[in-house]
Amino acid sequence: MGEKLLMKGNEVIAEAALRAGCRHYFGYPITPQTEIAHYMAKRMPQVNGTFVQAESEVAAINMVYGAASAGVRVLTSSSSPGISLKQEGLSYMAGAELPAVVVNIVRCGPGLGGILPAQCDYFQTVKGGGHGDYKIYTLAPCSVQELYELTVDAFNISDRYRIVTMIMGDGILGQMMEAVEFRDEHEEKVIPYDKDWATTGTQMKRDKNVVTSIYINPEVLEKHNQKLQAKYATIAQEETRVEVFNCEEADIIVTAFGTVARIVKNVIKLAEKEGIKVGLIRPITLWPFPDAAFRQYSETAKAFLSVEMNAGQMVEDVRLAVNGKRPVYFYGRMGGMVPAQSEILNKIKEILAK
Template sequence: MGEKLLMKGNEVIAEAALRAGCRHYFGYPITPQTEIAHYLAKKMPELGGTFIQAESEVAAINMVYGAASAGARVLTSSSSPGISLKQEGLSYIAGAELPAVVVNIVRCGPGLGGILPAQCDYFQAVKGGGHGDYKMVVLAPSSVQELYELTVEAFNIADRYRIVSMIMGDGILGQMMESVEFKDVENIDKADKSWATTGTQMKREHNTTTSIYIQPEVLEKHNQKLQAKYRLIEEKETRVESYNCEDADIIVTAFGTVARIVKNVIKMAQKEGIKVGLIRPITLWPFPTAEYEKYADVPKAFLSVELNAGQMVEDVKMAVNGKKPVYFHGRMGGMIPTQKEILDKIKEILNK
């Protein structure tokens, strides 16, 4: 490893993108992720890259479409309402099979909501918030170090599969400062981009970028190709952390910031003779279903703790498949659950 620095989460995302070879950023400011754009506005031109603060989120995502079509590593970032505005463009990019990275530092909603952290965009991210049968790879870091590592990996995955990769954090991760250790040399995938629209120099057939397939037979075949790619990604790119799950009394599942709180709850519970396990999805899609199947017969119950009204819990229920009861505890509006609050919920479940 190389240098170790104390940095804010949003700035680490921006630095990671530069280290991953991204030289094109298009975005629009919105709290609590604006530091990403602020950092890149200074750094990107120094490296000969392109930084554009677009006139809107809609403009920004279509600029991403253009740069991705040319085979460039390209980034956009926003927070919840801004990501909503990008949804049509994301569907077009997915339909055209273009690689791109999107960062969503989630804030609370619905509507304009507030600038405090939330996880209320889970459905939008993993179910495909735009129209059509498409998926994005959704990576959920839980530390500033992971913001760095998973941002670099998001670009590799995007290029590897010609897909949109999303980094989904929250306002706490974006704003907090932690030490981060950067590598001296990044592991950058050298993907074949012979499909890119870079100009033919009259030496080859034209490449085209499109998601328009008028004939139903052709469009169905294209969709089947996409679905086959998604199955491959499920097989190859699912990531999860399991902790303390063997012979656990209850297994808690959480992602991002909440998973950090749960790890402290595990220590508190241990002092009271309660064994709590944790399953932390690192990829929200593909969802680590197999990990829940592996431990489905171990605990008395599962508990999903989230900063929303209950979203990932639906995927947990499907993964557990009725073998054990699945409970939910959530906070909204920017409120964060305390360790005691979660432990009390665990005791309530175990005493039923």
């Protein structure tokens, strides 16, 4: 057993990154994720690491590009508008097949928005965000414990597939405090990878490595894109994660990710008291999306309901997965408003009454 501590979500992300071997952090402060930078500013000097508060988010992501090119484990973090500023760099990193972990503790928008929690960056992250055909492996934790577990996993997956991975949370998850159990050092699931592609210096023993995302010849660029798409297909097959809860005999299945999924679990208990059978499909990876779970239960459930803190974003992927076999409904709150248990239960009753 490891040590168990009461910690804030943002600080757990930072500690998890350190335990995963990350020794380089580049970022810029923005609420509600600034505690990640605060924690790194304190801890990096203690572990002989590098902390830089860059002059902007654009500068930070390009510093991440440089560190990743040298083969080190590197982290950056931000919230919604800051992630928008990083999009060009993220596309360049995808093109250059550079591994890194990016944290987005989502705040409400559009525009400057506010510091309250939201899930309105789903499209931005899952559908690309930047230019070109690329994907970001996106994990959506729903507890402080999962923030630890999935941050460690994010570094391993990033290195294994040479892909940018994202931890996507919200203002509630980043700011809340919960007990978290850190595994003993020998139990850490940190996997070392040989990065023979990195720009670490040749020592005159090998040909030089080149890290780039520019391919002028169209035939060469197409082959590179085909290589990327094949890699994404492998990731979708091997690394999709989902929690399926109480779905076997459910009349209606609610789907939600992150903080909202926790609310839905309480709704399931309330519904059960009224004789209503409700299940939950919680995507843990937003990309790759767990289509198979939705296909499976579209044979038994009467309907699906996607509950989100946005105007309706993940619901589009739910509809694609269900593929018309069952009706798919949506309920959402925006502007930093959080769906209440009573609101969700009333929506479930409304759907079943049709």
